[in-house]
Structure formats: C-alpha cells, structure tokens
Amino acid sequence: MDKQAAPPPSFEAALKRLEDIVRQLESGELSLDASISLYEEGQSLKRLCEARLADARMRIEQIQQSAAGEAAGTRPFDAQ
Template identity: 50%
Template sequence: MAETSNTVDIPEDVRKMSFEEALSALEEIVRQLEAGDVSLEDSIEIYTRGNQLRAHCEAKLRDASQRIEKITRQQNGALETAPLDVD
C-alpha cells in the first residue's frame, strides 16, 4: 500500500529506501533530465518517479527533525533534553 505525502503516492519500493538511497536515485533522475537525452514520454515517467523520491526524502527529513532533541543546561549544571521547537 502506498503512503501519501503532500498528495504524492509513494510506492512501496520507494518507501523501503533509506534517505541516502532515495537522494542518490533522485540525483540520477535530475542528471538524466538535465542531459535531455530521454524522450518526452520517458521524461514524464522519470519526472513522476523523481517526484515520489522527493516526497519520500521530505518525509524522512521531517521525521528526523521531529526526533531531534535540544540539550539545555539547568541552573544546577545538569543537562536536560527537551523536544526541539520546530516552528
């Protein structure tokens, strides 16, 4: 079943990719499109795949930023963690 991220259906094979794998695949798609050596129909298909990879990378980054905690020092010198403000 595909998840939706900003109205982009993310297929199962993309969802299984790590951030680094998805980013590498996205960079390769950008290289192919910039080279201009693909047909219009292939370009549309490649662009669609790139959009899925982009949405997956954004979701991974959003998830990571929500898990980051900031460390603050209390008056007694002890360190404390708190959720990162994501505003």
C-alpha cells in the same frame, strides 16, 4: 504468486536516485515518455525524502536536555 512491495529505500539511496534522475532529465537525451516517467519517480522520491527529513527534525527537537545543557535522553516526537 503474490509479490510483496519492496520496502522504501533509505534516505541516502532515495537522494542518490533523485540526483541520478535530475542528471538524466537535464541531459535532454530522453524521450518525452521516459522523461515523464522519471519525473514521476522523482516526485515520489522527493516526497519520501521530505517526509524523512521532517521526521528526523521532529525527533531532534524532542531531545531532552539536562540542567547542564547536555542531552539527557529522547522521547518520541508524538509524546506530549
């Protein structure tokens, strides 16, 4: 049976898990192998969070303003 990959976690879920990983690593109570495994998971979550933040920043920068300075709409950040 083929197992489909789980969808990536939301930004909030990834950040919470990353915080949990940091706490566990800082506790010093894990074996070396467990620490390395958690560190690798943390690096993956860090990249995911950074990518989501970069995407959000680009979307925000693309908000179009009216002449009165009010948000008049948005456009995709990849549109020219």
